[in-house]
Amino acid sequence: MCFFSLGIYSRLAVKAASLVIVLLGVLLFVVVIFGATGLSDRVLTAIVNEEVRLYRQAVAGQIRDPQALEEAITKYRDELTRSYGLDRPWYERLPNMLLRVITLDLGRARLAQTFKGSNLISDIIMERLPNTVILVSTAIAINFLIGIFLGVRIATRPGSRLDRSTSFLSAISYAVPTWWLGILFILIFSFYLKLFPYGGLYSSPPPQDPFMRALDVVWHATLPVSVLVLVNVGLTIYVTRTIVLNIAQEDFVQVARVKGLPEGLVNRRYIMRVAAPPILTNVILGLAGSIGGAILTEAVFSWPGMGTLFFEAIVQSDEALILSLVYMFTLVYVVARFVLEVLYAVVDPRVRI
């Protein structure tokens, strides 16, 4: 493909552009559904009602005459209705709505709150976002460290008992729901063995000392991270093993061995250098699934991230919050994809010209 003849920067620029198109496409799709099902009317009406309520409180002291007060409020409400475009059909305020979602300007959440008590959707999401990123990136990193290490090792002894049992275990892990495994872990390790907490990010009250606090977070993250790793690692090992095995059987590797190069050198220069890009491609492809798994795992362990927020938003039927979360998850995905693409460009020598 002509793709590889492009330089590293133009290749990344093309990738970035296509990812932005993905993000915008998803947004447009979601906002259209939001408008067509009448949900956007409800969200905007809620925002207007809230502002009218605040306005009423503000002016009630100034305007004594009840009739004048009602008139002023009605006038204010009409103005708001017009400015939010509620007097026009949903497709005419599509661009406006799109902008609102992108800037997370979707009013207040129904019940969810930040730690400090703000219920602005943008505040809540900004508070939860880092927790999700920490959990997911830790899990993905551990998954691939273990997966690649074991996968490469197994590839050196194909057909062994270890090899066969890993392929079978990876098939089984495909059939296990991540979230149920989380529930099972809570039952075993928290309820019966009392080794780990039931969920959350900190003990309550959280330890004051920063070091102890960090340890506390690690202790709370152990179960959710293990679940995310366990469910995905089988496939990573299996795929890595297959890729490495295929390359190890290529002629140029045989030649290197025949030349008498030390095994470590052959592994590093001849096998891994070639295997790295397809393994990374596999990481990239697994990303979307990891994000989905993280939503459910967070909910199970009440990890205060965006996944748990999603769970709460569904219970509370909070349309605006759900819309914002769909956007944020797609954004996180797109950013993570781009980071991995950059990594790919570093690893794959064909890209660096």
Added chain:
Amino acid sequence: MSAGFRGGFRIYWSTWTGRAGLAFLILLTAVSIYTITVLPVAEISRQWNDPQHWVDYPKSSPPTWVNLFSEKKLLETTTLNFGNTQFSGSSKSTYLTLNYQADSYPSYISLSIEKLRYTGTPPVLVLSIVRPDGYSVEASRIIVPPPRPGENPPITRFEQAPERVLITSSDDLARNLAQLYEDRFDVIVSPIKVLQDGVQRYLMSTPKDGALTPLKGVYRFTLTAIQSSGETSIENGRILMGGEAYGLMGTDVIGRDLAVGLLLGFPISLFIGLITSIIVTGLGASLGLVSGYFGGKVDNVIQRLADFMNNIPLLPILIFLVFSFGAKLWVIILVFVAFGWPGLTILTRSIVLQLRESQFIESARAVGASSLRIVARHIFPHIAPFIIAQIIFFTPSFILLEAALSFLGLGDPSLPTWGQILELGFRSAAVYLGYWWWILPPGILIIITSLTFVMISLGLEPVINPRVRVRSRG
């Protein structure tokens, strides 16, 4: 198909995963058919969501077979019936006795009164309990509503539905018991603590060395009608002592028999998995076929769209769509179909692209066969085994997706599914209370069902692969 069905089956049967998968599939299908044909599914689905129907079942109870493995035997539900009773003249009360010899306490005690008739002033029914040690406590009072204007005696009450009082959550009884413990045993306990620990524990115990020990012996339940004038009769009065164990699979927090819910989950789970998979595979393969064989603009549009949809995180979008359009079964299936096809389309296209350049297609074209004929007679038969394998391969992912949506609270509420049973279990803190019978079986069933199709897939692989070689795309 040169190898033929029999040859293919022999290869399939030679793998143990294939054999096990097929055995499980037959088992799952048999249970599903049994559920649909023998049980009144519509009736049970309705009952499932009607808390009234489960009111007298023990709540959150383990299955009865745990008694086989434990030293301490759990109580099973006991019912005492007063039967048709007249309260008239001077004898205005009736009683029932129960010889209680269990090591544990009932999970609840309730009193229900069916069809009460009275003349004169509205009566008040009082239930008092005399313990084996002779101490008596008043357990509950039912105040019968007075006649409505224009209503003539005899007045009938509690006719539509029996009046049911859960005496183990009665504040009065808790207060009376606290008083009894203070007066007779010199034990100070607050009524709130009695309610928290369980009224029945205090009702049926004596304090010994600071701990409650079950008080065995004959309990007397006396029902009295207090009335200044007139007569009262009831068709039936019932005292129910909820057991702590129920049925084959136990019950949930509403008292629902989990065995029923789990059984209904079989056909629903298989249906969702297979139907969605068949539609998705059909759509995906057709689009791939069109895209690969005809090429050009159509190919371009389909591939761009597939690439786009392959590149978005699926679950948040699925949650959003099911939330927006409502959690109905057909919405869920439709959403799965809308987002499930791209992977297969890309794969089918790459196979068709290879086939299109092969000699036998070229010769068919040279003879003058129409495109439709070539696709139908030459290309389709080649990819048919691959498509069938894909149906099997996709099935577990849809079973798991539906379970995940159900767990998030987006399952079709009119049908009990395993995911929904787990959702309620999780939301009502079953995990934190260690209600394993509520948490483990639905999850294990989800895994078994998905694993069945994974194993069949593994068994099919050696059958399919030599014929249709799927080369990875560069």
